[in-house]
Amino acid sequence: MLNNQSQFSQPLKVLHTSDWHLGRRLYGRARYEEFSKFLAWLLETIIRENIDVLIVAGDIFDTMTPSNQAQTLYFEFLGKVSKSCCQHVVIVAGNHDSPSFLDAPKQVLKFLDVHVIGTACDNPSDEVITLWASDGAPQAIIAAVPYLRDRDVRQNRTGQSFDEKDANVIAGICQHYDLVAAEAKYQQSQLKQDFSAHVPIIATGHLFAAGGSTTEDDGVRNLYVGNLGKISADMFDDCFDYVALGHLHVPQLVGGRDHIRYSGSPIAMGFGEARQRKRLILVEFGQDGLTMTPIFVPRFQKLAQIRGDLTQIRAEIADFAAQNEPIWLEVVYSGDALVSDLREQVTQMIQGTTCEVLKIKNPKSYHYALKQDYEFETLQDLDESEVFERCLEAHQITGDQKIELRSAYDNLMALMTEQDRFAD
Incomplete structure (x- = not known):
């Protein structure tokens, strides 16, 4: 699919994935061999496709207290990918992840060009990351928004009705994205002045979009009490050239917009997903605009x-x-x-x-x-x-x-x- 709305001065290849759920079990059965095979295949894919940026849009782990084996898979993969052609890895927390666990090694991981946002930031500029190529040219601006927890977006007031709480949550999410978008646009304009280049803005999110498809046993939870916090495609600012989403395990567009997508989980999380053809999304920015191509994931079990x-x-x-x-x-x-x-x-x-x-x-x-x-x-x-x-x-x-x-x-x-x- 081609989007000719923007002309990008520098070619850039981004791989969008999410919802690895490292450590997840299936009816008590450990699946570490599957996860290990997936990560090995992912590294091979990054090298074969000459990927510049890898984005993981949340739910890296299945629980907030990941096992030692799940942690080993995660850190070994990051060490290997940092030595590959991939120049940057961007990771945001999902609702299954511990924000503080992901954030703890972020300063060390920065030296490997791995950028982690586990906790929603009070200052929106802290969630806006400019990625630089090895030659000093700007590659992309990432609006790295993690899963926005209830406490991040809701202002509780006594006596609120269910509908009022719903509106409050959605308003909080929208406000957060608006502040991050404003900062991203400001940085984009500065780079335009300094480098005479149109630098793409890529947003992340881990959320439940209205109308999103799920399966019976995929383990996808409502992110807020009841059905609160389901958002629409209109919430995302037009400045976002691509929106890389996580949380829903079925690959899909949001609101029919080509550039707002869930990559889905790379491994079937339950038998209800057994017939799905799992995929990652290869996003390419170039002088002809934006293209998105699915890369299908083999079945490892x-x-x-x-x-x-x-x-x-x-x-x-x-x-x-x-x-x-x-x-x-x-x-x-x-x-x-x-x-x-x-x-x-x-x-x-x-x-x-x-x-x-x-x-x-x-x-x-x-x-x-x-x-x-x-x-x-x-x-x-x-x-x-x-x-x-x-x-x-x-x-x-x-x-x-x-x-x-x-x-x-x-x-x-x-x-x-x-x-x-x-x-x-």
Whole structure:
């Protein structure tokens, strides 16, 4: 896709990625081998495509307290990429990341031309980074905005309605981006005077755009209580030549704008993403304008979701077994008959194959179990919200009280995900 609105005096190749979620598990299964293979492939891609700038738009890690193995993958990759053709790496925090953990080594990483913004800055100029080429010419201005936490954007007032809180959050996000855009435009005008060059402005963000697509089990959270803080493409200033977004795992445009994009996650985060073709976005600035090209990511661990009755499940498992390559499966039984020994039957089906079943869902059995105090259901089958709903049912909570308790629960969950254990 081509955008001829701007003429850029210096060619520049930027690779946009996000949502690595290093350390993430799938139904308890560690995935470090996958992450390691992805990062090795990413380094090869950077070298093959002669990338100048790598942008990681948040959720580098899956939790605020990443494991030693996840940290090792991160720092080893940064060390290797700093020795490659890539002149700069720009990293902003996502909602899964600890801002203070990412920020802690930022001064050291600067010497490797790795620029990290973990915490939203009080001074907008601190989020505006000018990238310089080795010959001293300006390459790009990065409006490096991280995930804006609730405390960064909301001014709480007592007695506010839900809609007023929603408007307050959106206004706070817009104001933050407006201040950063103003600083970026000022720096661009200064560079125009000093170098007679039009330097592109690239913005980052980790947020939930209105109308964005998600999948059932991708782990994407509402960033604020309820559905607050969903923004539109109109929020971004026209000065941004490209907006590199993170948070949503499905690659997509925002508001139909070619230059405002989610790259999506490079690895399927759940079986609902198994059929997605994962990608990164190669963004090229040149004298002919702006072009964006997808670079498709190989599958480093094959996943598949099987859904149907016993006959369909057996047939699909046989098909995957015939391919004779390792595959992780999620089996969802959707037949009419009640099958109480589904797990045993599926285990028998995969014996002697390269198939491994990580999850079996049997809704028929669950519905029967509801009358038996959930006899056949395990805690692994539920997420935290479903456990809370079970508690409401068990205590026969209904009406307004149920709504109030849900709201209080959502608030508590939001506060828990905001806590940064690495902060002082």
